[in-house]
Amino acid sequence: MSTSTKLTRRQLLKTFGHLSAVSALGYCANVFSTQRSAGHVVVVGGGFGGATAAKYLKRRHTAIAVTLIEPAPQFYTCPFSNLYLGGLRDFDAQTHGFDELKRLGVHVIQGYVQDVDGVGKTVKLVTGQMINYDKLVLSPGIDIKWNALAGYDQAAAQRAPHAWKAGEQTILLKRQLEAMRDGGVFVMVAPANPYRCPPGPYERASMVAHYLKTHKPKSKILILDAKNNFSKQSLFMDGWKRFYGDMIEWVPAGKDGNVIRVDANQLTVQTEFNVMHKADVLNVIPPQSAGLIAQRAGVTNGSGWVPVKAQTFESSLVPDIYVVGDATIAAPMPKSGFCANAQAKVAAAAIVQALAGQEAPQAFWANTCYSLIAPDYGISVAGVYRVMEGKITEIKGSGGVSPRDANDNIRKLEADYGVAWYNAIAQDTWGTKV
Amino acid sequence: MLSFFVNTPRAQTTFDVTVLAGACANCHGTDGRSPGVIPSLAGRSQSLLSAQMRAYKSDASPVGTTIMNRLAKGYSDEEIEALALYFSQIPADQSVRKKGGG
Numbered sequence: 354m355s356t357s358t359k360l361t362r363r364q365l366l367k368t369f370g371h372l373s374a375v376s377a378l379g380y381c382a383n384v385f386s387t388q389r390s391a392g393h394v395v396v397v398g399g400g401f402g403g404a405t406a407a408k409y410l411k412r413r414h415t416a417i418a419v420t421l422i423e424p425a426p427q428f429y430t431c432p433f434s435n436l437y438l439g440g441l442r443d444f445d446a447q448t449h450g451f452d453e454l455k456r457l458g459v460h461v462i463q464g465y466v467q468d469v470d471g472v473g474k475t476v477k478l479v480t481g482q483m484i485n486y487d488k489l490v491l492s493p494g495i496d497i498k499w500n501a502l503a504g505y506d507q508a509a510a511q512r513a514p515h516a517w518k519a520g521e522q523t524i525l526l527k528r529q530l531e532a533m534r535d536g537g538v539f540v541m542v543a544p545a546n547p548y549r550c551p552p553g554p555y556e557r558a559s560m561v562a563h564y565l566k567t568h569k570p571k572s573k574i575l576i577l578d579a580k581n582n583f584s585k586q587s588l589f590m591d592g593w594k595r596f597y598g599d600m601i602e603w604v605p606a607g608k609d610g611n612v613i614r615v616d617a618n619q620l621t622v623q624t625e626f627n628v629m630h631k632a633d634v635l636n637v638i639p640p641q642s643a644g645l646i647a648q649r650a651g652v653t654n655g656s657g658w659v660p661v662k663a664q665t666f667e668s669s670l671v672p673d674i675y676v677v678g679d680a681t682i683a684a685p686m687p688k689s690g691f692c693a694n695a696q697a698k699v700a701a702a703a704i705v706q707a708l709a710g711q712e713a714p715q716a717f718w719a720n721t722c723y724s725l726i727a728p729d730y731g732i733s734v735a736g737v738y739r740v741m742e743g744k745i746t747e748i749k750g751s752g753g754v755s756p757r758d759a760n761d762n763i764r765k766l767e768a769d770y771g772v773a774w775y776n777a778i779a780q781d782t783w784g785t786k787v
Numbered sequence: 788m789l790s791f792f793v794n795t796p797r798a799q800t801t802f803d804v805t806v807l808a809g810a811c812a813n814c815h816g817t818d819g820r821s822p823g824v825i826p827s828l829a830g831r832s833q834s835l836l837s838a839q840m841r842a843y844k845s846d847a848s849p850v851g852t853t854i855m856n857r858l859a860k861g862y863s864d865e866e867i868e869a870l871a872l873y874f875s876q877i878p879a880d881q882s883v884r885k886k887g888g889g
Contacts, residue, residue: 409809664800691813698809714803719810719861721854735854737861751861755853766853773823774814781817 391416392487392708395476397466397646399423399451401430402492402678402693404782409701411457417708420460420484421451422476428783429519431550432690433775436725438516438527439560440567447519453784469650471671488704491652491659491676492693493644494518495549498657501640502542502615509617513635516557517549529634530561535569537633542612542622543578547658548641549679549688551584552734556724557636559589562597563727574601575630577622578610584687585724585732585754592726612637643680650674658682663740665703665713666696675700685747686738691774692720694782716740720752723771730761731768804873807866811874819874820881830879837871 394417396407407421429447436442451461468477469491475483497515499506505513516526533539539561543554558574565572582605583589593601604610606625614623620632642648642657652659652668659676660669666681668674677700678693686692695718703713718738725731736752738745755767779785808819811828815821819828828836842849843859844867862870 413805691810694813695810699806702803702806702809712800714801714806717807717809719813719858721814721858733854735857737858748861751857751859753857762851763853766851769824770814770853773821773825776823777816777821777825778813780822781812787822 391418393418393420393485394488394490394704394708395419395484395486396421396490396492397423397469397476398492398494398644398678399425399428399461400492400494400678400693401690401778401782402494402697403490404428404449404451404454405694405697406490406492406675406677406701407454407459408457408782408784409698410704411454411459413701413705414708415458417705418460419458420462420486421454422462422464422466422478422484423451424463424465425520426450426463429523430690430775430779431517431519431553434516434519434523435553435557435560437523438530438557439563439725441560441563441725441728444524444527447523449779449783449785451783456784466646467649469646469674471651471674474673487673487708489650489674490697490700490704491644491647491650491674491680492678492697493646493680495641495679495688496644498640498642502637503613504615504617505637505639509615509637512617513615513620513632513637515637515639517553517638517641526634526636530564533569533572533633536571537569537573538631539565539572539574539634539636540620540622540630540632541574541576542615542635542637542639543576543580543583543610544638544640545579545606547684547688548638550722551687551689552589552722552724554578554638555583555585555589556726558601558603559592559597559724559726562593562600565600566597572600572633575632576601576603576610577612577624577630578603578605579612581605581607584722585734587757588732588755589724589726591757592730592732596727596730643676647676647680652676654682656682663743663745664716665707666700667703675704683745685736686718686720686745687722687734687736689720689722691722691778692718694778695719718745721774723767723774725768725771729768730764731766731771732764733767733771802869804869808870808873811870818877818881820877820879827879828874829877831875833868833871833875836874837867840867840871 396403410419428449464478467479514522514526516522609624609626611625612622620635659681677696679688699716720736723733732755734754737748776787815828821827843855848856
């Protein structure tokens, strides 16, 4: 690849000029002394994928200039937000900042990327600021496909929250749950595949059930599902029966669980066969696509998701743009925070090699997703992946879900390891120390 | 960063143990230094680490095993050995300066 970067000295000073004198000098000295061989990587998105990419680029090669652009001053994780809904966790514990990345020399910009020019290799912020890149990493997560489910738009989400992007929506759903009468019905609309966090809706149902059992035991949970089966299904159903009796009713698509219309004002939903369900609290987990900037960059295909080269997670459509996390088509890897982090490390290694004119190293990934059914009762699914014949492949004989016959000691260990996983990955991604 | 390259027969591209080890950090902590109840890997002996992984990989995994038996089955014996060597060479204590810089 070309060894020159498009950042001029003047642009660099302009871009990084607001840094303190000492760090700016140190940073620029770094950039200038090695600029020809090191290059500039722009990372869009500060979640599991983006923050990990920025950190591991710097860890692999400090002389690479890395700019991370994220709209929010802090990032709230979806993983463990269900525990907040269940009353087992404060929302503050979901919050992560970018101080470690700054310490590592990543230039963090709080801003919103409006457009990407994959030919000119620039990103444009809403402020009009243009930033050149040698390599771009997009980790935009998901966007909601508004109106893909009739009646579910931005306004509807204020009455019937999705809470599938952590933040205000999560807090809104929690408040509605707290305001619900004892004896009320919590209706969840669960989406067809693919969507962010395959076991997430069912962990949420578990945690809502825990809250209701504790505070409003006459209440019910109705899950109307666009699918006929779901992740860790038998483990969830065993757990629901044991801890929550008949509080949770799951209706698969085959038994008219598929919701085709939402009326957020009336808090009603209509199924394929015209059955109306009335909710006291309505949680709609709607159809999703890759985050908007992926579409703007031209890296999505007709599915709304991003095809990538298996070995590197470089876009199949636009060179020098790498995409990681929930936005990608990476099956059999699930859309999980763990996978986003693992994909970002592989992409970071590939980018460092590419900037030096070298081939990408062999790719390896793993995944572990813990779900909590009740306090001290956790389950998991795991997978190990590599590239075989050009495709991401799960290693035969590896992975799978927790055994159905595991004893309570194992379930307690998996509950504890779930918390330990969260703390470890939060430290690995953002440097958050508990 | 500790980084070394070895060739494995199945690899068409370069094998980089730091990439193989990447996902371990998601539970065992960055560089295998765990911040919580999941055991650290950094600074443990190579023989102990590889014996433990081989035990998980076998059909008779240790009592109390939760997830490592499912994960260990995804790694070849050569990869397990490379991971064990890699983590054994990382000082358990972050304040100790790493060999070969970092």
